[in-house]
Amino acid sequence: MTNIDPAFLRGLTRPRLARSTASRRDVLRLMGAAGAGLALSACGVKGQGGKEKVTQTDVQKYWAGKAQTGKLNWANWPGYMEDDHSTIKAFEKATGIKVDYKEVIQEMGPWFGKIQAPLAAGQSIGFDLMVMTNGIQLEQARQLGYLAPLDQSRLKNFQANAGATFKNPSYDPGNAFTIPYESGITGIAYNTKYVKEEITSIAQLFDPKYKGRVGMMGDSQELGNFGMFLLGIDPEKSTQADWEKAAAKLREQRDKGIVRKYYNQDYVDAVSKGDVWMTMAWSGDVYSMTSPDVRFAIPKEGGTIWTDNMCIPKTASAPVDAITLMDWLYVPENNAPLTEFVNYITPVPGVKQVVAADAAKATGQEKKDLTRLSTSPLVFPTDADMQRLRHYRRLTQAEETQYQKIFEPIAKGS
Amino acid sequence: MARRSRGGASTPYLMILPSGLWMLAFFIVPIVLMVSLSLQTGNLIDGFRQTFHWQNYTDSLNTYGDKVVRSLWYGLIATVLCIALAYPAAYWIAFRGGRHKSTYLFLLLLPYFVSFVLRTVSWKLVLTDNGPILGPLRNHGILPDGFHVLDTGVAVVSGLTYNFLPFMVLPIYVALERIDERVVEAAYDLYASRAQAFARVVLPLSLPGVFAGVIMTFVPVSSDYVNAEVLGGPRNTMIGNVIQTEYFDNSAYPVASALSFALMAILLVGIFVYARSLGTQDVLEAAGR
Numbered sequence: 001m002t003n004i005d006p007a008f009l010r011g012l013t014r015p016r017l018a019r020s021t022a023s024r025r026d027v028l029r030l031m032g033a034a035g036a037g038l039a040l041s042a043c044g045v046k047g048q049g050g051k052e053k054v055t056q057t058d059v060q061k062y063w064a065g066k067a068q069t070g071k072l073n074w075a076n077w078p079g080y081m082e083d084d085h086s087t088i089k090a091f092e093k094a095t096g097i098k099v100d101y102k103e104v105i106q107e108m109g110p111w112f113g114k115i116q117a118p119l120a121a122g123q124s125i126g127f128d129l130m131v132m133t134n135g136i137q138l139e140q141a142r143q144l145g146y147l148a149p150l151d152q153s154r155l156k157n158f159q160a161n162a163g164a165t166f167k168n169p170s171y172d173p174g175n176a177f178t179i180p181y182e183s184g185i186t187g188i189a190y191n192t193k194y195v196k197e198e199i200t201s202i203a204q205l206f207d208p209k210y211k212g213r214v215g216m217m218g219d220s221q222e223l224g225n226f227g228m229f230l231l232g233i234d235p236e237k238s239t240q241a242d243w244e245k246a247a248a249k250l251r252e253q254r255d256k257g258i259v260r261k262y263y264n265q266d267y268v269d270a271v272s273k274g275d276v277w278m279t280m281a282w283s284g285d286v287y288s289m290t291s292p293d294v295r296f297a298i299p300k301e302g303g304t305i306w307t308d309n310m311c312i313p314k315t316a317s318a319p320v321d322a323i324t325l326m327d328w329l330y331v332p333e334n335n336a337p338l339t340e341f342v343n344y345i346t347p348v349p350g351v352k353q354v355v356a357a358d359a360a361k362a363t364g365q366e367k368k369d370l371t372r373l374s375t376s377p378l379v380f381p382t383d384a385d386m387q388r389l390r391h392y393r394r395l396t397q398a399e400e401t402q403y404q405k406i407f408e409p410i411a412k413g414s
Numbered sequence: 415m416a417r418r419s420r421g422g423a424s425t426p427y428l429m430i431l432p433s434g435l436w437m438l439a440f441f442i443v444p445i446v447l448m449v450s451l452s453l454q455t456g457n458l459i460d461g462f463r464q465t466f467h468w469q470n471y472t473d474s475l476n477t478y479g480d481k482v483v484r485s486l487w488y489g490l491i492a493t494v495l496c497i498a499l500a501y502p503a504a505y506w507i508a509f510r511g512g513r514h515k516s517t518y519l520f521l522l523l524l525p526y527f528v529s530f531v532l533r534t535v536s537w538k539l540v541l542t543d544n545g546p547i548l549g550p551l552r553n554h555g556i557l558p559d560g561f562h563v564l565d566t567g568v569a570v571v572s573g574l575t576y577n578f579l580p581f582m583v584l585p586i587y588v589a590l591e592r593i594d595e596r597v598v599e600a601a602y603d604l605y606a607s608r609a610q611a612f613a614r615v616v617l618p619l620s621l622p623g624v625f626a627g628v629i630m631t632f633v634p635v636s637s638d639y640v641n642a643e644v645l646g647g648p649r650n651t652m653i654g655n656v657i658q659t660e661y662f663d664n665s666a667y668p669v670a671s672a673l674s675f676a677l678m679a680i681l682l683v684g685i686f687v688y689a690r691s692l693g694t695q696d697v698l699e700a701a702g703r
Contacts, residue, residue, distance in 0.1 A: 113665065114662070116458070140458065144459065212560060212562070254648055259648055260562075260565050261565045273543070273544055273545075275542055275543045275565075397459045401457060408664065409478075412478075412655065412659065413648045413649055413650075414477055
């Protein structure tokens with residue numbers, strides 16, 4: 001033990017000035033403490049559980065009196081629209097609705113965090129249309145009643161042209177609140193300049209020889225799924241015990257120093273520059289990556305297929321304009337240019353013919369690009385690939401709390 | 415001394431009224447709400463209810479206690495580095511700056527006219543493995559293959575030091591600038607060497623500036639999350655990142671509040687100890703002797 005000067009301790013514990021007897025200040029202090037105590041016990045945060053089932057009356061009630069405003073604010077992810085916004089321009093020309101397009105969504109958790117408070121208070125979030133991935137946050141938004149029920153009678157093109165797998169999804173029965181924008185696959189991207197073998201398996205992400213050169217995703221559902229795939233567990237049928245086993249594996253991978261960083265959208269930059277050599281990645285990002293060295297693999301253990309969905313926040317000021325755009329995108333000719341750019345899986349199968357026809361007409365480099373696209377398994381996956389793909393697990397509120405508790409700390413280093 | 419008019423007795427109270435109300439509305443009320451939230455249980459769908467669940471504190475500190483310790487370490491290292499960088503610069507400007515003092519100060523502060531986040535992101539571009547600094551060094555075999563700076567603690571602490579440097583420079587500069595040159599001259603008249611004059615006159619007189627600078631850097635640095643997010647890897651997570659995720663991503667308000675309050679308490683105690691052991695008043699007294 002070191003010797004501490006008693007004068008020092010006295011200085012720390014005693015007031016500096018000679019103390020007068022119980023002063024007015026003490027009384028005030030006491031009153032303040034009592035007031036704080038009262039406040040502590042009084043305020044709680046009210047639950048906001050809304051109804052999940054939508055009836056025809058709900059739909060009618062919501063859409064009654066709503067009219068086209070001619071102006072639409074759209075929140076989307078980066079890289080989800082042509083650089084020159086030509087699809088938006090085509091829509092504006094066809095309908096006369098002006099679109100204000102913002103790439104403000106980077107990851108589902110932070111996005112939901114941002115919109116949750118205004119939506120709970122019934123205030124506008126400044127957007128009439130947003131694109132949300134199926135998963136924990138979309139589930140919460142539905143349950144909390146934050147989304148406008150869709151009027152199916154205004155979605156004629158969707159009914160006619162959407163692929164069978166995109167209708168009536170398990171995460172939104174009857175497309176009550178959402179219709180798909182694009183789908184994609186979570187797999188592995190690797191930079192062939194540094195990785196000298198073919199990547200086919202999730203186990204390679206855990207290979208110690210790539211110490212400090214592996215990127216994983218920070219999103220707890222994406223991360224958890226890969227842990228489960230490694231152990232041969234189907235996330236959709238997983239239990240809490242499975243989650244714990246997967247978390248242990250992921251933690252081991254981190255603690256061995258194999259993982260360099262847990263990314264959200266910024267892995268694209270890191271893998272093309274070579275900061276990481278391989279990383280969990282979304283299919284379309286890799287397809288459209290400028291670096292030709294980066295390749296994408298659907299791991300043999302499995303990959304995740306997810307869907308980004310268009311939905312309307314309940315407080316939108318232009319819901320009619322929003323649903324008009326949603327349906328407009330389901331005309332194959334309207335959707336094809338978008339798919340040609342974003343390179344994700346389109347929910348409109350008719351696009352394949354349009355792209356193939358475009359390819360037949362085109363010449364030179366453009367012909368090559370379009371042919372590559374119309375035959376790409378990343379954009380139009382084969383049945384064999386589809387067999388290996390799994391969906392996110394739907395989680396109840398109680399399960400979600402457990403799930404987050406198990407996987408969330410991993411990316412945070414705990 | 416006794417000339418102050420009686421009518422002015424309420425003036426001081428009126429003068430603190432605006433800031434007092436401001437603090438009440440934007441500091442006291444949120445703090446009370448935060449303490450209340452930190453003891454509640456529940457979730458977003460079913461709501462949160464006050465249950466005086468003290469386990470929120472023990473649980474979250476058990477899970478994330480190491481992040482608190484790491485944040486305090488990073489804060490300490492960055493603060494010390496800030497003093498080491500800021501003191502000579504402030505000294506030079508205050509005593510050798512001549513009539514261009516304000517120009518030098520302006521130059522020093524120029525980078526800080528650019529957004530905080532943007533500055534941090536541009537560090538990322540500079541420090542990337544094949545970037546302008548590390549790329550050539552590795553290609554010439556000066557650095558080993560696996561060496562990297564980005565996504566390490568070094569990158570985070572460097573970023574923190576850089577981002578909070580002005581908060582150290584300015585108070586030290588102000589303290590040095592105020593020193594009456596005649597006091598230093600008097601020291602020389604009394605046969606003090608340059609080193610002695612600095613150690614026994616200039617340094618003690620500038621300590622209040624250092625003291626203010628330490629508080630103004632250490633507190634925000636320890637609770638920062640931008641630098642760890644942009645420049646750090648999984649081993650560099652700071653407590654600010656955890657609080658941010660828990661609050662905004664997971665809507666786990668009680669955990670986030672408990673962590674925030676615990677951090678605030680730790681910082682307050684730390685500063686209290688620091689102030690009591692090296693209080694400005696004592697420093698001034700020492701200087702006056």
